[in-house]
Amino acid sequence: MKGQRGFSVGECLSVVAIIALLAALMFPAVGLARRAAQRTVCISQLRQVGLAIRLYREDYQELPPYLSAVRIYVSDPRVFVCPTDPLEGKHAVQDTLGDSLRLEGNFYLPTGVSYTYVPNWGIARMLGWWQPGPPYGEGKWGELTPLSECHWHWARYFNPRWQTDRITGARGWVLVLTLSGAVRRVRAELPPEAFSPEHYY
Numbered sequence: 001m002k003g004q005r006g007f008s009v010g011e012c013l014s015v016v017a018i019i020a021l022l023a024a025l026m027f028p029a030v031g032l033a034r035r036a037a038q039r040t041v042c043i044s045q046l047r048q049v050g051l052a053i054r055l056y057r058e059d060y061q062e063l064p065p066y067l068s069a070v071r072i073y074v075s076d077p078r079v080f081v082c083p084t085d086p087l088e089g090k091h092a093v094q095d096t097l098g099d100s101l102r103l104e105g106n107f108y109l110p111t112g113v114s115y116t117y118v119p120n121w122g123i124a125r126m127l128g129w130w131q132p133g134p135p136y137g138e139g140k141w142g143e144l145t146p147l148s149e150c151h152w153h154w155a156r157y158f159n160p161r162w163q164t165d166r167i168t169g170a171r172g173w174v175l176v177l178t179l180s181g182a183v184r185r186v187r188a189e190l191p192p193e194a195f196s197p198e199h200y201y
Protein backbone atom coordinates (compact mmCIF):
# COMPACT_ATOMS: atom_id res chain seq x y z
CA MET A 1 0.00 0.00 0.00
CA LYS A 2 2.99 2.20 -0.12
CA GLY A 3 2.60 5.28 -2.31
CA GLN A 4 -1.15 5.46 -1.80
CA ARG A 5 -2.26 8.28 0.32
CA GLY A 6 -4.88 11.02 0.50
CA PHE A 7 -4.24 14.69 0.46
CA SER A 8 -2.38 15.99 3.44
CA VAL A 9 -3.92 18.74 5.55
CA GLY A 10 -1.35 21.13 4.13
CA GLU A 11 -2.32 20.31 0.56
CA CYS A 12 -6.02 20.74 1.33
CA LEU A 13 -5.38 24.10 2.90
CA SER A 14 -3.36 25.16 -0.12
CA VAL A 15 -6.23 24.28 -2.45
CA VAL A 16 -8.72 26.15 -0.25
CA ALA A 17 -6.41 29.16 -0.16
CA ILE A 18 -6.04 29.17 -3.95
CA ILE A 19 -9.82 28.94 -4.46
CA ALA A 20 -10.36 31.76 -1.96
CA LEU A 21 -7.77 33.85 -3.77
CA LEU A 22 -9.38 33.24 -7.16
CA ALA A 23 -12.81 34.10 -5.76
CA ALA A 24 -11.45 37.29 -4.23
CA LEU A 25 -9.93 38.22 -7.59
CA MET A 26 -13.11 37.44 -9.52
CA PHE A 27 -15.85 39.02 -7.37
CA PRO A 28 -14.68 42.61 -7.78
CA ALA A 29 -14.46 41.98 -11.52
CA VAL A 30 -18.05 40.70 -11.52
CA GLY A 31 -19.12 43.76 -9.51
CA LEU A 32 -17.31 46.08 -11.92
CA ALA A 33 -18.91 44.43 -14.93
CA ARG A 34 -22.32 44.74 -13.31
CA ARG A 35 -21.80 48.43 -12.56
CA ALA A 36 -20.59 49.06 -16.10
CA ALA A 37 -23.72 47.38 -17.47
CA GLN A 38 -25.94 49.47 -15.19
CA ARG A 39 -24.15 52.63 -16.30
CA THR A 40 -24.77 51.70 -19.95
CA VAL A 41 -28.48 51.21 -19.25
CA CYS A 42 -28.63 54.53 -17.42
CA ILE A 43 -26.92 56.40 -20.28
CA SER A 44 -29.40 54.88 -22.71
CA GLN A 45 -32.29 55.95 -20.46
CA LEU A 46 -30.97 59.49 -20.13
CA ARG A 47 -30.72 59.70 -23.92
CA GLN A 48 -34.36 58.63 -24.19
CA VAL A 49 -35.30 61.30 -21.66
CA GLY A 50 -33.31 63.80 -23.74
CA LEU A 51 -35.20 62.81 -26.87
CA ALA A 52 -38.52 63.08 -25.00
CA ILE A 53 -37.58 66.59 -23.85
CA ARG A 54 -36.74 67.54 -27.43
CA LEU A 55 -40.19 66.36 -28.56
CA TYR A 56 -41.83 68.23 -25.68
CA ARG A 57 -40.01 71.43 -26.68
CA GLU A 58 -41.14 71.05 -30.28
CA ASP A 59 -44.76 70.80 -29.10
CA TYR A 60 -44.74 73.45 -26.37
CA GLN A 61 -41.84 75.74 -27.35
CA GLU A 62 -40.38 75.53 -23.87
CA LEU A 63 -38.79 73.08 -21.46
CA PRO A 64 -41.06 70.98 -19.28
CA PRO A 65 -41.71 72.34 -15.76
CA TYR A 66 -40.44 69.09 -14.28
CA LEU A 67 -38.71 66.02 -15.72
CA SER A 68 -41.50 63.45 -15.71
CA ALA A 69 -43.78 65.89 -17.55
CA VAL A 70 -42.31 64.27 -20.69
CA ARG A 71 -43.77 60.91 -19.63
CA ILE A 72 -46.07 60.71 -22.70
CA TYR A 73 -43.01 60.84 -25.01
CA VAL A 74 -41.35 57.74 -23.59
CA SER A 75 -42.47 54.15 -24.11
CA ASP A 76 -41.95 53.05 -20.49
CA PRO A 77 -42.00 55.16 -17.32
CA ARG A 78 -39.15 53.04 -15.96
CA VAL A 79 -36.70 55.06 -18.10
CA PHE A 80 -36.77 57.64 -15.30
CA VAL A 81 -35.40 55.11 -12.81
CA CYS A 82 -31.66 54.37 -12.74
CA PRO A 83 -30.87 50.65 -12.30
CA THR A 84 -28.37 51.48 -9.54
CA ASP A 85 -30.85 53.55 -7.52
CA PRO A 86 -31.57 51.52 -4.34
CA LEU A 87 -34.81 53.47 -3.75
CA GLU A 88 -35.95 52.91 -7.35
CA GLY A 89 -36.77 56.56 -7.82
CA LYS A 90 -39.15 56.76 -4.86
CA HIS A 91 -37.46 59.54 -2.92
CA ALA A 92 -39.41 61.79 -0.67
CA VAL A 93 -39.87 65.18 -2.22
CA GLN A 94 -38.49 67.67 0.22
CA ASP A 95 -38.57 71.36 -0.34
CA THR A 96 -38.02 73.44 2.77
CA LEU A 97 -36.73 76.45 0.81
CA GLY A 98 -39.76 76.86 -1.40
CA ASP A 99 -38.08 76.84 -4.80
CA SER A 100 -35.43 74.16 -4.71
CA LEU A 101 -37.31 70.99 -5.51
CA ARG A 102 -34.56 68.42 -5.77
CA LEU A 103 -35.63 65.07 -7.10
CA GLU A 104 -39.20 64.41 -8.14
CA GLY A 105 -39.32 61.01 -6.52
CA ASN A 106 -42.80 59.62 -7.07
CA PHE A 107 -44.43 63.00 -6.64
CA TYR A 108 -45.69 63.21 -10.24
CA LEU A 109 -45.01 59.69 -11.42
CA PRO A 110 -45.88 56.72 -9.16
CA THR A 111 -43.11 54.63 -10.72
CA GLY A 112 -40.51 57.08 -9.44
CA VAL A 113 -37.80 59.35 -10.82
CA SER A 114 -34.08 58.86 -10.03
CA TYR A 115 -32.76 61.82 -11.99
CA THR A 116 -32.38 65.44 -10.99
CA TYR A 117 -33.82 68.21 -13.14
CA VAL A 118 -31.28 71.00 -13.24
CA PRO A 119 -33.56 73.88 -14.36
CA ASN A 120 -35.43 73.49 -11.06
CA TRP A 121 -32.39 73.75 -8.80
CA GLY A 122 -32.27 76.92 -6.77
CA ILE A 123 -28.46 76.92 -7.12
CA ALA A 124 -28.59 76.56 -10.91
CA ARG A 125 -30.80 79.62 -11.10
CA MET A 126 -28.67 81.54 -8.63
CA LEU A 127 -25.53 80.81 -10.67
CA GLY A 128 -27.32 81.87 -13.84
CA TRP A 129 -27.33 78.43 -15.47
CA TRP A 130 -31.05 78.76 -16.06
CA GLN A 131 -33.62 81.51 -15.92
CA PRO A 132 -35.91 81.30 -12.91
CA GLY A 133 -38.83 79.28 -14.23
CA PRO A 134 -40.09 78.24 -17.67
CA PRO A 135 -39.45 78.80 -20.50
CA TYR A 136 -35.85 78.84 -19.13
CA GLY A 137 -34.25 79.82 -22.44
CA GLU A 138 -31.30 77.92 -23.85
CA GLY A 139 -29.29 77.94 -20.63
CA LYS A 140 -25.93 79.51 -19.86
CA TRP A 141 -23.85 77.23 -22.11
CA GLY A 142 -26.40 76.61 -24.85
CA GLU A 143 -26.44 73.01 -26.00
CA LEU A 144 -23.86 72.07 -23.33
CA THR A 145 -26.00 73.27 -20.43
CA PRO A 146 -26.71 70.39 -18.02
CA LEU A 147 -30.36 69.41 -18.03
CA SER A 148 -30.58 66.29 -15.91
CA GLU A 149 -28.16 64.24 -13.81
CA CYS A 150 -27.79 60.78 -12.34
CA HIS A 151 -25.84 60.58 -9.08
CA TRP A 152 -26.46 56.93 -8.33
CA HIS A 153 -23.18 55.75 -9.83
CA TRP A 154 -21.22 57.24 -6.96
CA ALA A 155 -23.82 57.82 -4.23
CA ARG A 156 -24.82 55.07 -1.83
CA TYR A 157 -27.82 56.87 -0.44
CA PHE A 158 -30.09 59.74 -1.31
CA ASN A 159 -28.91 63.23 -0.46
CA PRO A 160 -31.26 66.11 -1.30
CA ARG A 161 -28.30 68.56 -1.22
CA TRP A 162 -26.34 66.88 -4.02
CA GLN A 163 -26.17 69.99 -6.11
CA THR A 164 -26.40 72.78 -3.58
CA ASP A 165 -23.18 71.80 -1.80
CA ARG A 166 -20.02 69.91 -2.32
CA ILE A 167 -20.80 66.61 -0.63
CA THR A 168 -18.12 65.54 1.85
CA GLY A 169 -16.55 62.33 0.69
CA ALA A 170 -18.13 62.42 -2.76
CA ARG A 171 -15.99 60.52 -5.21
CA GLY A 172 -16.89 59.27 -8.62
CA TRP A 173 -18.80 60.17 -11.74
CA VAL A 174 -22.09 61.90 -12.26
CA LEU A 175 -23.85 61.24 -15.56
CA VAL A 176 -25.13 64.43 -17.15
CA LEU A 177 -27.75 64.81 -19.87
CA THR A 178 -27.04 68.04 -21.74
CA LEU A 179 -29.49 70.23 -23.60
CA SER A 180 -28.20 68.79 -26.90
CA GLY A 181 -29.33 65.31 -25.81
CA ALA A 182 -25.79 63.97 -25.34
CA VAL A 183 -24.85 62.24 -22.09
CA ARG A 184 -21.54 63.33 -20.53
CA ARG A 185 -19.71 62.65 -17.28
CA VAL A 186 -18.52 65.03 -14.62
CA ARG A 187 -16.72 64.48 -11.28
CA ALA A 188 -18.96 64.34 -8.21
CA GLU A 189 -16.29 66.24 -6.24
CA LEU A 190 -16.74 69.35 -8.38
CA PRO A 191 -18.90 71.95 -6.60
CA PRO A 192 -21.67 73.48 -8.75
CA GLU A 193 -20.16 76.97 -8.61
CA ALA A 194 -16.95 75.63 -10.21
CA PHE A 195 -18.77 73.81 -13.02
CA SER A 196 -18.35 74.71 -16.65
CA PRO A 197 -18.55 72.53 -19.78
CA GLU A 198 -14.73 72.17 -19.83
CA HIS A 199 -15.17 69.78 -16.93
CA TYR A 200 -17.13 67.32 -19.03
CA TYR A 201 -15.54 64.01 -19.96
Ligand SMILES: [Zn+2]
Pocket residue numbers: 039042043082083084150151152153175
Ligand atom coordinates in the same frame (compact mmCIF):
# COMPACT_ATOMS: atom_id res chain seq x y z
ZN1 LIG B 1 -27.84 56.21 -13.28
